[in-house]
Amino acid sequence: MIVAGGQFGDEGKGKIVAYLALHDKPKIVARAGVGPNAGHTVHFRGKKFGLRQIPCGFVYEGARMLIGPGVLVNPEVLLKEVAETGVGDRLGVDGHCAIIEPDHIAQDRTSSHLKEIIGTTGTGCGPANVARVNRVARLAESVQGLRQFITNVPQEVNDALGRGENVMLEGSQGFGLSLFHGTYPYVTSKDTGASAIASDVGVGPTKVDDVMLVFKAYVSRVGAGPFATEIPQEKAEELGIVEFGTVTGRRRRIGTFDFEFAKRAAMINGATQITITCLDRLFKGCAGAKKFEQLSDDAKEFVGRVERELGVPVTIVSVGQGIDDVIDMRSEKL
Numbered sequence: 160m161i162v163a164g165g166q167f168g169d170e171g172k173g174k175i176v177a178y179l180a181l182h183d184k185p186k187i188v189a190r191a192g193v194g195p196n197a198g199h200t201v202h203f204r205g206k207k208f209g210l211r212q213i214p215c216g217f218v219y220e221g222a223r224m225l226i227g228p229g230v231l232v233n234p235e236v237l238l239k240e241v242a243e244t245g246v247g248d249r250l251g252v253d254g255h256c257a258i259i260e261p262d263h264i265a266q267d268r269t270s271s272h273l274k275e276i277i278g279t280t281g282t283g284c285g286p287a288n289v290a291r292v293n294r295v296a297r298l299a300e301s302v303q304g305l306r307q308f309i310t311n312v313p314q315e316v317n318d319a320l321g322r323g324e325n326v327m328l329e330g331s332q333g334f335g336l337s338l339f340h341g342t343y344p345y346v347t348s349k350d351t352g353a354s355a356i357a358s359d360v361g362v363g364p365t366k367v368d369d370v371m372l373v374f375k376a377y378v379s380r381v382g383a384g385p386f387a388t389e390i391p392q393e394k395a396e397e398l399g400i401v402e403f404g405t406v407t408g409r410r411r412r413i414g415t416f417d418f419e420f421a422k423r424a425a426m427i428n429g430a431t432q433i434t435i436t437c438l439d440r441l442f443k444g445c446a447g448a449k450k451f452e453q454l455s456d457d458a459k460e461f462v463g464r465v466e467r468e469l470g471v472p473v474t475i476v477s478v479g480q481g482i483d484d485v486i487d488m489r490s491e492k493l
């Protein structure tokens with residue numbers, strides 16, 4: 160299964176990956192996506208993790224954690240997260256991951272185009288991908304401090320698939336930030352759709368059985384760029400929705416669910432299932448619900464409309480921060 164983000168990121172993919180890992184018990188959770196520009200939040204065993212490199216599936220101790228060759232690695236960030244999560248003995252980093260150098264970070268933070276116009280996360284991802292395209296980037300296999308983790312991720316993943324084992328691929332960044340399909344030039348430095356996620360870890364399209372596209376019940380966006388359904392800050396505050404970026408700390412712009420955009424995201428990602436997160440933040444009557452029937456009427460109506468307009472079943476909804484604050488309808492709907 161591929162887990163991908165449907166909007167501008169921060170849909171809560173991290174939490175959903177953690178939930179799916181704990182319940183579906185995959186043998187491998189492999190991180191795809193751009194790199195440490197992502198900030199995936201997971202609340203687990205009373206601790207809040209803001210993960211930028213390690214897959215959020217780390218919460219399931221039976222899974223091997225892999226980082227695919229398409230993903231940029233900042234060794235300092237990665238090693239810090241290894242220490243925080245304690246996954247060192249089950250982590251594999253592909254030898255061909257490109258390395259983010261201090262100079263890439265400096266460029267990302269001083270270029271007026273990247274910093275002021277695009278409003279990047281300043282994590283060096285764009286300049287590092289430029290270095291990769293220019294074929295001058297250093298690869299993980301040459302970094303002394305990563306030696307113990309270096310592996311062949313495509314081989315491991317495809318061997319597992321060949322044995323019929325469950326593998327989960329974790330994307331990063333929302334679909335609206337895709338370099339090809341998003342709101343260019345206000346996008347990240349590569350494609351972020353499900354096909355790119357598969358490619359990042361070396362999985363061919365015929366091997367993918369499920370694509371879980373994660374949407375938030377409303378939309379948020381950090382940084383500049385078109386935002387069709389954006390609402391004024393005061394209106395968002397009235398709705399009780401105020402958010403800050405996990406990596407940047409910047410206040411997020413807020414908007415209502417964009418059905419046209421979501422339809423396109425479902426189409427290009429080939430979504431087979433949809434998760435809707437933060438239902439409790441938009442529809443206050445939903446907090447603590449354990450069953451679909453317990454959701455407020457407006458929330459049920461919203462979920463029904465998403466299914467009708469996108470033509471894809473909503474199989475999971477999230478109604479709180481905790482990993483298990485979800486309603487999982489997969490057994491009824493699939």
Ligand code: IMP
Pocket residue numbers: 167168169193196197198277278279280281282283284285331332333336345346347348381382383
């Ligand atoms: P970059 O990926 O740092 O180059 O930033 C390019 C754009 O993508 C900026 O608008 C960022 O705010 C946005 N972006 C990148 N990663 C994330 C993410 O994980 N969540 C939300 N926005 C992101």
Ligand code: MG
Pocket residue numbers: 168169197198199405406
């Ligand atoms: Mg984030």
